[in-house]
Amino acid sequence: MADVPAARLEGGLWCHEVLERLDAYVDGSLPSDQRAAIEAHLAACDQCERFGGAYALLVGALRRGLGAARPLGSERARRLERHLQRILEES
């Protein structure tokens, strides 16, 4: 079991409350008052600021895509072509 970091109260929020809302904060879907509270917490809490930064980096990396990592390959393309040829002949 991983150690849960020490809790701090900053900007009116505990660290675990920031963790709970981090997704909505990074996705930009929080109301402005909650967003401001998280920003106040992040400004004062180094562990949450660093973790939030890594979380945002992860989301950014996923959104940039993993396209090149998944080539179709010529063999699979040939199998698709053969399969579709059979379907066309049947129709």
Added chain:
Amino acid sequence: MLRATATGDREAFTQLVGSTRDGVWRLIRNLTSDPAAAEDVLQETYVAVWRSASTYRGEGSARAWIHGLARRLSARSWRRRAGEPSTLVPLQELGAQAGWGRDPEELTAALEDRQLLASALEQLAPHDRQILVLCDLEGLSGPEAGALLDLTPSAARVRLHRARLRLMAQLRGGSDG
């Protein structure tokens, strides 16, 4: 090409397959960890394109329409294979596994490596990978992803957050590194 396919134009269909298959494969492969199952879904997708092209109403691009078919057929494939989340790990523990309260340097370095990220994504449980691919790679909204996964919008949002934390833990090299 999709409109021509709808009229039974086989040449247009062949061209449509050739021009879209790489992107469709990436989508399906990211959604489906088993390559053989993903290949089945790829073939089913293009059979469905051929048979149902006449239902395309011209709303959005042909590519988007085909990707929508691929997502729905992938979802059907997951349901056949089952696999729902088992025990619910407390969010704070998931956060700690993901590196909350630790130096994120190792994690940020891993994020630069697309192969490493793809590999970590593949090692996640299906329910985690699916929500990440639908929302973060494919850009679906929470409610859109929830509809495909039979989840309410709020359940989809919770699942997405937990899946991102599990991916961070995976990138750190395990659950308690």
